[in-house]
Amino acid sequence: MKRPRAESLDEVPGGPSFGSVLCRLSELPPRGSKAFQFRDGRLRYDIFVQRWDDKVYAYRDVCPHLSLPLDWRRGHFLDVDGQNIQCGHHGARFRVEDGLCIEGPCKGEYLTPVRIAVRGDEVQVA
Numbered sequence: 001m002k003r004p005r006a007e008s009l010d011e012v013p014g015g016p017s018f019g020s021v022l023c024r025l026s027e028l029p030p031r032g033s034k035a036f037q038f039r040d041g042r043l044r045y046d047i048f049v050q051r052w053d054d055k056v057y058a059y060r061d062v063c064p065h066l067s068l069p070l071d072w073r074r075g076h077f078l079d080v081d082g083q084n085i086q087c088g089h090h091g092a093r094f095r096v097e098d099g100l101c102i103e104g105p106c107k108g109e110y111l112t113p114v115r116i117a118v119r120g121d122e123v124q125v126a
């Protein structure tokens with residue numbers, strides 16, 4: 001059964017594989033994010049991409065504190081100031097550029113990065 005989350009959530013069958021196109025760069029506003037849910041049988045693999053002006057970062061959608069999804073509002077990952085990724089459960093804040101937790105219960109831990117590449121207008125799994 002599908003878990004409806006947000007209009008920005010794409011469900012992609014199978015696990016993420018090299019070269020899979022996640023989205024188009026032009027779909028992401030300068031500080032926009034997009035969540036993806038891969039399914040491979042019973043396994044689920046949630047990731048999100050976060051555009052940061054001219055760069056794009058991708059992480060597993062799993063907070064290092066209690067392994068819960070990060071988005072505080074469905075498909076939204078930045079804090080109200082738009083400066084850091086913020087976990088919606090206990091408020092941990094992470095730097096966008098490297099996923100380091102700078103404040104909160106998992107301070108000093110990192111989000112798990114997902115290797116991506118931007119080729120032309122495509123954001124791909126690398």
Ligand code: FES
Pocket residue numbers: 063064065066067068087088089090091092104105106
């Ligand atoms: S689960 Fe993210 S801060 Fe607790």
